Amino acid sequence: MLAFLLLLQAQAPVQRAAQTISSEDIRRRIGIIADDSMRGRDTPSPELDKVAQYIAREYRRLGLKPGGENGSFLQRYSIDRVQVVxxxxxxxxxxxxxxxxxxxxxxxxxxxxxxxxxxxxxxxxxxxxxxxxxxxxxxxxxxxxxxxxxxxxxxxxxxxxxxxxxxxxxxxxxxxxxxxxxxxxxxxxxxxxxxxxxxxxxxxxxxxxxxxxxxxxxxxxxxxxxxxxxxxxxxxxxxxxxxxxRIQAVERNSAPNVVSILEGSDPTLKNEYVVFSAHMDHVGVAGPRGSGGCRAKGADSICNGADDDGSGTVAVVEIAEALAGMNPRPKRSIIFLNVSGEEKGLWGSEYFSDHPAVPISSIVADLNIDMIGRNWKDTIVAIGKEHSDLGATLNRVGAAHPELNMRPIDDIWPDENFYFRSDHYNFARKGVPILFFFSGTHADYHQVSDSPDKIDAEKESRVARLIFYLGVDIANAAERPKWNPDSYKRIVSGN
Ligand SMILES: [Zn+2]
CATH class of the missing domain: 3.50.30 (Glucose Oxidase; domain 1)
Structure with missing residues (x-):
């Protein structure tokens, strides 16, 4: 009985923190970053910078440590627009x-x-x-x-x-x-x-x-x-x-990643990091030829990207809010990473993995989130489960939280090779075990109709809580996650 009470006490702060991830917050935040005024968050664009500033302000408000350049939350990489002569x-x-x-x-x-x-x-x-x-x-x-x-x-x-x-x-x-x-x-x-x-x-x-x-x-x-x-x-x-x-630069520009850090509470383990990541960019405004396949419909030409990847972006912010409020904090440190340029070719995550805020070998896992606000209510696909013991950890964490009614399932599209196609791959190729949370595509994918009103915020809040619990488990575990040796040989050593 006493042991049970102690257990309850120990768990209570984690559960309280999870409760702060709410449908209302998710709906409100997606409403901000996927609003028409953000013009589809193209890379690069002033609106993408506005979204990055918004996220950075949230991280500052939560008391997180800046992980960007010169004491800021932003890491910028340069992008030039060039033209062949x-x-x-x-x-x-x-x-x-x-x-x-x-x-x-x-x-x-x-x-x-x-x-x-x-x-x-x-x-x-x-x-x-x-x-x-x-x-x-x-x-x-x-x-x-x-x-x-x-x-x-x-x-x-x-x-x-x-x-x-x-x-x-x-x-x-x-x-x-x-x-x-x-x-x-x-x-x-x-x-x-x-x-x-x-x-x-x-x-x-x-x-x-x-x-x-x-x-x-x-x-x-x-x-x-x-x-x-x-x-x-x-x-x-x-x-x-x-x-x-002959080639000439017609425009010099740059794009942001947002990086924040929550320091771990264990004097030794705090030198290791769990990353939560999502891409904040989308494909912009539909041009005459369409942008990223996005076509104007009537008067609407703004490709909002509410699900892709407004949903993952705000999930990372919500998880940051939940973790920042925990007392005690998780043992390992946590990095919250919002990248850009994903739609152009995984640019931001490639830049971060080549210029990480902390040594790449100290990053023990990347939990990447892209499109979790639509489709089925009771399951979430986790890609990459077979490549490390993160798969077993996720199954265990999922089973420990039946109240979420959100079952993590294996990759149901193995032929699509999603493991190699989004930002997490830039971590995997550097030897960081990953899981990729993804609810699948839909008719509104890369269309002006991927709008905030279509988001199932209630479902997304349960997915985000599951990923939050998983992150806490990884951050507090005695051992860091381990690759399946065959996968390591194929995915990491093969590079
Ligand atoms: Zn995406």
């Missing part, structure tokens, strides 16, 4: 087959992470699939101009970049109409991916019809190289590619 960009091949390629007719830049300049190097023809085992030493490809088949995925593209060539020519096989669209798209002002370093290689696509005769004169057959089944590098001795690549 098509009319002064030219490519020449010398030595054995002199030819000039002009922009648009023969080639396009497929990438904008380079500076204006003249680039030159010896040509090497890569035959076969880029994912294959390379016969020979990849060190011989450094500084060269590679001609290669198009990469089939991001991994193959990154593999080519890692060889450190001076330039990469992918063979363009698109039909005329698609090629014309590619040319048009490549010459519009575009944001530069802030996670890539600016510099060689310059990456271009040369049309197969332009490239074929040149390679013929160099004694090669393009279609043989394209259809080869093994990856092989053939130096085209004496032949060089010279490139006049």
């Amino acid at each position: 098509a009319e002064s960009s030219v490519a020449f091949i010398h030595g054995g087959a002199d030819v000039t390629f002009s922009y648009g007719t023969d080639f396009v830049f497929v990438d904008n992470s380079f500076d204006s300049g003249d680039y030159a190097g010896d040509l090497v023809l890569l035959s076969g699939p880029l994912g294959g085992t390379l016969a020979g030493d990849s060190a011989s490809l450094a500084g060269k101009m590679l001609i290669a088949n198009r990469p089939r995925n991001r991994g193959e593209f990154q593999r080519v970049l890692a060889w450190k060539p001076q330039g990469v020519v992918f063979v363009g096989t698109a039909p005329d109409s698609v090629w014309r669209r590619n040319v048009e798209r490549s010459t519009r002002p575009q944001l530069r991916d802030p996670s890539r370093s600016v510099g060689p290689p310059v990456v271009l696509a040369v049309r197969a019809v332009s490239l074929q005769p040149v390679l013929g004169r160099l004694g090669q057959d393009l279609s043989v190289a394209q259809n080869a089944t093994t990856l092989e590098a053939k130096p085209l001795t004496g032949a060089q590619l010279h490139l006049h690549a």
Whole structure:
């Protein structure tokens, strides 16, 4: 009986804290950040900055410690908008087959992470699939101009970049109409991916019809190289590619992440951190072509992103409020992270994981939340359960809280590979075990109708309480979460 009373006393502060996560708060906060006045929180935009300021004010009010730059709650990464100068960009091949390629007719830049300049190097023809085992030493490809088949995925593209060539020519096989669209798209002002370093290689696509005769004169057959089944590098001795690549910055800008810290109560464990994360950006306002697939409907062109990811954003703030009010505080420290640029390509989380507020090895888990305000009332999908013991911990915490009527279930869309597709992946690739909470998509996904009135705030409050209880459990556990060794090998060591 006494033990029971002590247990009750020990649990009471946690339960009281959980009660502060309420449907009313969730509805009110989503109403603020997904309001039409926030214009869809595009990255970058003044409205995204307004939302970041709002979240930072809330963290300050809660007495949390700033985890951003210069004692602030904000961490900023720069984003430039650049534009290819098509009319002064030219490519020449010398030595054995002199030819000039002009922009648009023969080639396009497929990438904008380079500076204006003249680039030159010896040509090497890569035959076969880029994912294959390379016969020979990849060190011989450094500084060269590679001609290669198009990469089939991001991994193959990154593999080519890692060889450190001076330039990469992918063979363009698109039909005329698609090629014309590619040319048009490549010459519009575009944001530069802030996670890539600016510099060689310059990456271009040369049309197969332009490239074929040149390679013929160099004694090669393009279609043989394209259809080869093994990856092989053939130096085209004496032949060089010279490139006049011209690009200009049309706008210099930056975007924020919001970072706050609740210090742990245990003198040793407080040097370890549990992260709660969600992306505060969305796709902005529907343009003539739509933004992120979002189309205007009648007079409404604002893609509110109430569920995606207004719901996760306010869940992190609500969980912060609950944890900040706890006495005693959890043993480990907690980081509340609201990133931006997710919709553009996980930019903010990539930046944070490369420039973390604390050593990345001291982060014991990332609980990432994206779209938890719609669909079924009684279950929540947790992606990544099979990769670490966080899955078992979540099952145990879920079972200990039947009053939530919110059962955590396994990934029901394994073919979608969601594990690799949102912000948590940037933690996983750095060796941090993760869980990703996600209620699935719906007809309003990336549409102007993903609006605050559609949010099931009552359901979301129960999901957020479950994630809160899970975070407290992880923060107070004697041991930090552990990877499943096979998953670690595949997801972390493979990087
Ligand atoms: Zn999202």
